[in-house]
Amino acid sequence: MTAAERTEIERLARRVRGHCLRMTHRGRSGHVGSMLSIAEIMAVLYTRVLRVDPAHPRAPDRDRFILSKGHAGGAVYAVLGELGFFPQEWFQGYYRDGGRLMGHISHHVPGVEFSTGSLGHGLPVAVGMALAARHARRQHRIICLMSDGDCNEGSTWEALLFAAQHKLDNLTVIVDYNRIQALGMSKDVLDLEPFATKLQACHWAVKEVDGHDVAALDAALAVLPFETGKPSWLLARTVKGKGVSWMENTVACHYGSVTDEELARALAEIGAE
């Protein structure tokens, strides 16, 4: 990645953050911290990794992206709008009467592969898509973005055992590992550590990365799978609420959004344009 490319992607991540702050502010909705946490992941995926085309959102050979932590749908809408999958005016209607964008990610929006909102659904579906792609001898990849909360669910563990059993190396999971869930810190609710070791023991190829470093994310995802014959698991270490000082690393930023006065300060802190 060149320095210029890096600057562009970082700029996209800032724009994603800005859209998320404005959308959740207008809609008086929650989950903004969960969106801020994945801004760089979204920016890197949609500029450097996923083979998708805004002009042909259902092209058969597109890469499939599933957001399993559906409550952060705003961040996906933000990047899809930026890429031209739909008009950016739609942002105005996020979470509002008669709008097009509902709080949890919806397949009624162009570019969105699958609706989620109940945690623990994304990975099993991604596994099914990976099986079908292999069966059809297609080259597209399946990428699933999950949260630590997602990794509490039994269905996630059932799916990850199955994916390894069937050596689905066309499947990549990225975990937005911000270590905070809805009622507290993950380590106090259901400790996932040693997370990487657990996944390795389950026969996944695992890498860890700083989830806010676009160059590091790009490097980690440049070659997939991480290992032939194994599904890939990228543990992205992130900060919930990243970029807004009073939200960072708080449980509270899972709920509510910013006030009018806070919006201006938050936009300034993230360096929005």
Added chain:
Amino acid sequence: MRTLFNKVLLDIAGKDPRIWMILADIGYGEIEPFRDAFPDRWYNCGVAEQNMTGVACGVAMEGNIAITYSIANFPTLRCLEQIRNDVCYHNANVKIVIIGGGLAYGPLGVSHQATEDIAIMRALPNMVVFCPCDFAEAEAGVHAMIAHDGPFYYRCGYKKEPPVHSGKIDFQLGKAIRVREGADATIFFTGTIGNQAAAAAELLERDGIRCRVESLHTVKPIDRAAIVAAARETGGIITVEEHQLAGGLGGAVAEVLCDEGVVPQRFLRLGLPDCYVSRVGTHPWLLDQYGLVAPKLAVRIKEYLRQPVAGASV
């Protein structure tokens, strides 16, 4: 209503050491007083509803009362087989509480709408299905839930639902509560949509149509006598629910009428059509879109009652 629920439960738990709360990472800003008061009877299972329900069942099998609690479909559909095989089959003393029945979570979207829960929960043997319409029913219902020995489904409201009943209510599980007198037809409702149904009856009265209005807070076991009496005494029956029409309150009322051989002159079910509510909007806006607000309910009922009667009559 959820704040009231938690407050009343906390009160009862102070006197009844059998009461536990088994959670699945939901209840922020509401469940902390219980956690702080009874830390040895409060567990967060994480985002893991199947485990939550199994654990609650095990706790209940040892002589305790276990409450599971989460948003919309998470403590019901996500762990339905645990509810069926573990809780209901063993008649375990587990109370399943959902926050936000129907479209209460509005713009959060389809995953957060509980619109088939009544049908599914009432199909389970041993399960009581309870949908309070206002704070008065909600409070009485918590006491009834704890007093009842066995599985119990409690469909709790989400916000500050306005009162439907005026003054003190005569509450009994499984017994309808009369909200309004009238002889032209009977409107039965369940749950927080009750305030729209009651307001619709008020609008109808201005047009000279006087409806009896009754709250069927307990959908199972249902008040058969009230339903039969309504058919006999008022001729027409209208049901209003914030739920899919398939298998919900209207279905339950129709079953009673057919079983009892009492076919009313008129029978109208009002609820959500057979589709997912994928429109985006707030709770009141969505209710309006689906005709479940008082003025639209009143128009639909008025037009229906104006049509000539077809078929058999009581």
